[in-house]
Amino acid sequence: MRETTRPTIYSTMKYWGKKPHNIWGNYIKKYCPKNGIVLDPFVGSGMTYFESIKNNRRPITIDINPISDMSIRCLTKRNIDTDKLTLITKKIIDKISKEDYYIKEYKYKCDSCGEKIEIYNYKINGKSTITYKCHKCNMIVTKEITDYKETNYIIDKWVPTKKLSDIASISDSFLKRIESDNISYLWTNRNLKILSEIFDLILKIDDDTIKELLVFAFLQCLHLTSRMCVPRDDKSNRPLSTSWGRPAYMLSKKTFEQNPLLAFEKAVFNSTGILKAIDSSKEYLGEKIAVDGRHILGSSNEVLDTLDSSFIDLVITDPPYGDLIQYGDLSEVWVSWLEHYNESYKINHNKEIIINKNKNINYYKEELTNTFNSVNRVLKEEGFFILTFNSNKKEDWESLFYAIKNSNFRINKFIMQKNRRSSEANVKAKEGIAITDYYLICQKGNWTTEHIEDFLNNWRIEI
Numbered sequence: 001m002r003e004t005t006r007p008t009i010y011s012t013m014k015y016w017g018k019k020p021h022n023i024w025g026n027y028i029k030k031y032c033p034k035n036g037i038v039l040d041p042f043v044g045s046g047m048t049y050f051e052s053i054k055n056n057r058r059p060i061t062i063d064i065n066p067i068s069d070m071s072i073r074c075l076t077k078r079n080i081d082t083d084k085l086t087l088i089t090k091k092i093i094d095k096i097s098k099e100d101y102y103i104k105e106y107k108y109k110c111d112s113c114g115e116k117i118e119i120y121n122y123k124i125n126g127k128s129t130i131t132y133k134c135h136k137c138n139m140i141v142t143k144e145i146t147d148y149k150e151t152n153y154i155i156d157k158w159v160p161t162k163k164l165s166d167i168a169s170i171s172d173s174f175l176k177r178i179e180s181d182n183i184s185y186l187w188t189n190r191n192l193k194i195l196s197e198i199f200d201l202i203l204k205i206d207d208d209t210i211k212e213l214l215v216f217a218f219l220q221c222l223h224l225t226s227r228m229c230v231p232r233d234d235k236s237n238r239p240l241s242t243s244w245g246r247p248a249y250m251l252s253k254k255t256f257e258q259n260p261l262l263a264f265e266k267a268v269f270n271s272t273g274i275l276k277a278i279d280s281s282k283e284y285l286g287e288k289i290a291v292d293g294r295h296i297l298g299s300s301n302e303v304l305d306t307l308d309s310s311f312i313d314l315v316i317t318d319p320p321y322g323d324l325i326q327y328g329d330l331s332e333v334w335v336s337w338l339e340h341y342n343e344s345y346k347i348n349h350n351k352e353i354i355i356n357k358n359k360n361i362n363y364y365k366e367e368l369t370n371t372f373n374s375v376n377r378v379l380k381e382e383g384f385f386i387l388t389f390n391s392n393k394k395e396d397w398e399s400l401f402y403a404i405k406n407s408n409f410r411i412n413k414f415i416m417q418k419n420r421r422s423s424e425a426n427v428k429a430k431e432g433i434a435i436t437d438y439y440l441i442c443q444k445g446n447w448t449t450e451h452i453e454d455f456l457n458n459w460r461i462e463i
């Protein structure tokens, strides 16, 4: 089966390690009876939740990251007053675009026709340039700026102040480069000024649904307007936008500073914006969501302890792969702001299953085992436990096998999944093709070595 194009419901919020939705959905259909209950203890961006509903199964999902909670809440909303949302968003944009700081930093007069236009971005790559788009001349212009004077704006609205040195995966060289221990330095002063003003206006909205959706949209522009964005290759021919280079805290000499107000506007109105994502959700899951679902924010182990025994039909999950993606740490780019909107939206780094400088492989292995044990308890006797995994580190695989074995599961089948996108793990299989993941189909039972013999014969890693 091939991966199909992602509907907007899956592309609106950035998250790492999203699975091919239709393949994921097919596993759910195949291994869980209609109306049965599907559990995912590491749901990430929410795919298991949505695919279960799509396929008339009832999801129970868990994740320690508040981004999962926010995504699932926002993308399953119905009966939204979109006219009101549009109006409120336009008011916010209109207000900021008239402020002196915005005019000074991001407004410009087209060199050819004199039309008042907006600067899309600043690029520092040896020299400083701006890029603007003039609708009247129908032109995109990138030009060098020589007479620019930096202003240090006073920021009198709330901004996050989390200490970067408390984030485990941040390196000393990054701290040196950023020259501060404050997370707000991930943004330049002018961008922080604009972001703080947008956020302040969003938090003042009295309609709770619209406020929540606009906070969600606001999250999408945080990484895109940060100093971690790198300019695209000149050849790419896409001068107006870029993205966060790779899943790490990074600062390159070449920076690309995107206009926060345009980023916010896009996050609401563009083809991957929240309005389209909600339409996509309605189309994909139904205007009225007929199936009940539950998502719980918390550490899966603790949450699973509160559930009954033997009532889940299928567990399907994509656990963290060793130290590969520092989900909690990286999400601070968003959650450091989100905490101010809802104080229960904090990342509980202590309970995250991960390997980093505070947590070694034994921690990872034992916590994975504990979680799988709880999974075993809640799963029906004949139920399936499907896992995806990928790593080019032998120890990660050993930890996974250890956890499966010590929670009384056995691997029935493993499947190598080729895909359009290579995964973050970027592991190559024998034929040299990039594989997204291995799917391990497990059931309750005892572990015997021949169960994994096939598996070990069939995979090879290139380090």
Ligand SMILES: C[S@@+](CC[C@H](N)C(=O)[O-])C[C@H]1O[C@@H](n2cnc3c(N)ncnc32)[C@H](O)[C@@H]1O
Binding pocket: 015, 016, 017, 018, 019, 041, 042, 043, 044, 045, 046, 047, 062, 063, 064, 065, 298, 299, 300, 301, 318, 319, 320, 321, 327, 328, 351, 352, 353, 354
């Ligand atoms: C590989 S990702 C899942 C990505 C997912 N496949 C998707 O489509 O977005 C693993 C997830 O495990 C979560 N996680 C890590 N430790 C956890 C814990 N103790 N309890 C619950 N979730 C945890 C992380 O927040 C992360 O979202």
Ligand SMILES: [Zn+2]
Binding pocket: 110, 111, 112, 113, 114, 115, 134, 135, 136, 137, 138
């Ligand atoms: Zn013009």
